[in-house]
Amino acid sequence: MPTPTSQITGAYTSGLNYEDFDCNRLRVELNSLARRENQLVVAQGQRIKTSQMQAFWWGYGQGDGMEASELANVRGEKEAVRTAIATKACPTI
Numbered sequence: 702m703p704t705p706t707s708q709i710t711g712a713y714t715s716g717l718n719y720e721d722f723d724c725n726r727l728r729v730e731l732n733s734l735a736r737r738e739n740q741l742v743v744a745q746g747q748r749i750k751t752s753q754m755q756a757f758w759w760g761y762g763q764g765d766g767m768e769a770s771e772l773a774n775v776r777g778e779k780e781a782v783r784t785a786i787a788t789k790a791c792p793t794i
Contacts, residue, residue, distance in 0.1 A: 709773050711780050727791060730782050
């Protein structure tokens with residue numbers, strides 16, 4: 702069965718990717734990643750529902766797909782951006 706979204710943690714992402722970003726660009730990137738994370742949470746939820754239906758009818762379901770892997774990557778990217786924001790002492794909105 703697919704992994705619930707609450708159990709998918711962020712994959713390590715180097716903060717070097719965001720070293721040259723200014724505070725405004727970091728906020729834009731964080732917002733973009735948050736939108737992508739929401740899309741992936743919905744997609745993973747759909748995968749879980751489909752897998753449960755398959756398990757009910759055929760006795761087995763799907764495992765994790767690219768949604769879970771990409772969600773882990775996006776969550777890792779978000780953490781790297783948050784770290785960069787904290788390091789640069791960007792003002793909060």
